[in-house]
Amino acid sequence: MEWLSWFSRPENTKPLALIIFFVTFIGILIYVYGSRKRGQKLESYRDIPFLDDQDANKDKQ
Numbered sequence: 001m002e003w004l005s006w007f008s009r010p011e012n013t014k015p016l017a018l019i020i021f022f023v024t025f026i027g028i029l030i031y032v033y034g035s036r037k038r039g040q041k042l043e044s045y046r047d048i049p050f051l052d053d054q055d056a057n058k059d060k061q
Contacts, residue, residue, distance in 0.1 A: 006012050033039050 031038075032042060
């Protein structure tokens with residue numbers, strides 16, 4: 001159980017957390033931009049917040 005005390009020291013856990021977050025970030029980038037089709041689909045989602053504004057403007061006219 002001595003190996004569990006390794007996690008209690010910040011000088012050990014900070015680099016470990018950095019590596020975990022970095023690998024997760026790279027994994028997300030590969031997932032998003034790894035496929036052109038998926039990337040285009042996700043890019044089309046960027047306009048979703050503005051669709052409500054367009055619908056509201058059409059109703060006013």
